[in-house]
Amino acid sequence: MANTQHATTQHYYVPSSTIWPFIGSVGLALLVLGIIRMLNQQGGTILLFMGIATLIYMLYGWFGEVIRESESRTYTRWEDRSFRIGMSWFIFSEVMFFAAFFGALFYARHLSVPWLGGAGEEANTHEWLWNSFSAVWPTNGPANVGGSFEAMPAWGLPTLNTIILLTSGVTVTWAHHSLKIGNRQNLIYGLAMTVALGFLFVGLQMIEYSHAYHEMNLTLKSGIYGSTFYLLTGFHGMHVTLGAIMLTVILVRSMKGHFTASNHFGFEAAAWYWHFVDVVWLILFVFVYWL
Structure with a gap:
């Protein structure tokens, strides 16, 4: 009876206090302040790069601690369950984040503009x-x-980027399947292809922005169309960048022999996020570029 009770009430790991959240808050504050000053043409470049450097330092240190805890088998099925719940809520919050911006586009396009007319x-x-x-x-x-x-046409770079992201969704799924059947070589190939496609997407989007600014006069000052265009595509591009960085970390860990067929939530979390980014882009492509 005592053994049964012990087996069903395992200890839940509680990490010790850490300074990483504070360092991350400082980095975000510097980053946002730098962006605000740059948008208002008040300098801010130094603050921007200080914020980026601080965030990179925080991510490297904090992620390193979590990876060491995971590889030392500190986590049990209780932590795994809480990680899944936490990631699910995080992605839901990201859905609401983009829903607010799509709502702004809908309000401007289908309510405000007709009303002004x-x-x-x-x-x-x-x-x-x-x-x-x-x-x-x-x-x-x-x-x-x-x-x-x-206006930015749907065909050309936007269509190419759509194909790239859809392909990356296939390659990350291939990598996941390879991990579950124990084929580490294909796991690494699939992840490497996904990371390359993700950064290629970001690079092509930078080319698109340069073309829009210098040849189409489509800027943040181009009224409500310019504002909503850069708001949605810019935040999505930021999420693609973050997702590609996450998958890069997963790729390095996979090359080091981390993850098993039955214990790989770190991979799954990054894959969930990447599929979310894919779906958002499809919606964005239809309502921002196509319609």
Whole structure:
């Protein structure tokens, strides 16, 4: 009876206090402050890079501790269960994060712009707000804010990036299957291909941004279309970068012999995140580029 009770009430590992969350908060504060100052043309480059360096230091140190705990078999099925619940809630919060931005795009495109053009209101408010406004999407708003611009077409780099991300979803799934059947060589190949495709996506998006800024006059100042375009694609690009970094860490660990067919939640968490990034891009491609 005593042995049975002990087996069903295992000790849950509680890590000791750490300074890493504080260091991460400092890094984020420096990063955000640097970005704000740069957007307002007040310098901020030094603060930006200080924030990035601090965050890299925090991630290296904190991830290193977690990896050492995992490889020393500190975690049991109780920790594994809590990790899965935590990652599920994290991805759900990311879904809500992007839902807010897609909601902003919907509100601007299907409510605000038609209303400014005179649709759906009884008092003809548009007559005294801006009676010459043409409610056609894409728009930079009344008064042609930021000057004339070209909308980003769906075909070309956006379509190529869509193919790249869909392919990366296949390669990470192949890597996962290889891990579960004990084929470490294919696991490493699949992860390496996924990481390469992820960073290729980011590189092509940088080329797209350069083309938009210098040849299409599509900038953050191009009214509501420019704002929503860079808001959605920029945050998605940031998530792709983070996902590619996560998978790079998983690749290095796999090359060192970490993970087994029955114990590899670190891999699964990164794969879940990557599939989430893929799905968001498909939605983004349809509603930002295509429609």
